[in-house]
Amino acid sequence: MGYRHLKGDDRPDDQIREHYLIEVVLADQLRQSSKEERLPGKLYTALYDELYRRVPHHQQLTRKVSVESTTKTLKWQYGMIGRFLREDATFLEIGPGDCALSLKVAPLVKKVFAVDISSIVTEHASVPSNFKLILSDGCNIPLPGNSIDIAYSNQLMEHLHPEDAREQLQHIYNVLKPGGRYVCITPNKTNGPWDISYCCEETARGFHLKEYSMHELMQIFKSVGFRKLSAYAGARGYYARFPISFVVWLEQQLSHFPFWIRAGIGRSLMFRAILGIRLVGVK
Helix, strand or coil, X not given: CCCCCCCCCCCCHHHHHHXXXXXXXXXXXXXXXXXXXXXXXXXXXXXXXXXXXXXXXXXXXXXXXXXXXXXXXXXXXXXXXXXXXXCCCEEEEECCCCCHHHHHHXXXXXXXXXXXXXXXXXXXXXXXXXXXXXXXXXXXXXXXXXXXXXXXXXXXXXXXXXXXXXXXXXXXXXXXXXXXXEEEEECEHHHCCCCHHHHCCCCCCCCCCCCECHHHHHHHHHHHCCXXXXXXXXXXXXXXXXXXXXXXXXXXXXXXXXXXXXXXXXXXXXXHHHHXXXXXXXX
8 A cells, every 4th residue: 555655754655654553552652641650751751762763764863864954954943933042042942853953053042951851862962062951751841930031842742642731831831031932833733644644544643642723722822821922924944923813714714624625735835834833922
């Protein structure tokens, strides 16, 4: 059988299938786990480390050796967060992956913290003196309250157990200074799934434990105390503020269509530019 491929994933079908089967099994362990099993940090860390060990062709690992891919990804991400950076700022990235963005930001700000559940992808990285990697349980943010000017995550919220998502967001809110911003980028479930299960599923079954709509994520942000929310639309490093109400309306309209239409229309460049969630919350 042939498999649907996520954009940019040019691995052969046998590797796609191997990745899918392994990730679904590991993700189910997280979905079925208790909060007590997740909070110590062992389960999140162990399962992600196991995924990277068992799937050596995982893009999170292979992307490190592609200079062209890394440069492009950094440019696009910086196009979103660059407007919020300043020399005296303290920057926090949650779920930094190979830490390439945090390392790029480090010369431009006062201090950089990168909080992750696994150290495998940074074992061989050379880091500047104002950069610090902190291991977490996948929920807690072990930094002092009111200490961060800009917090950022890209493709993170969807990886959290639904029971942990709001708690982590509360921790992020707590470490922000008054007036500090959290820039959250996450795929929209309306035109998903966006994890490896897209190869043969209509809903996320891999390590995207829950994909959100803009409407759902807005409600969670408001519930933890963010006083102001704004959305950004765009692509390839060029972004501008965009009416949240229109994004929510578009989600509602697309949700009435069957999967093949949502996926066909919703994954076009124009719709991805609007639907891709880039939500900025101000404390």
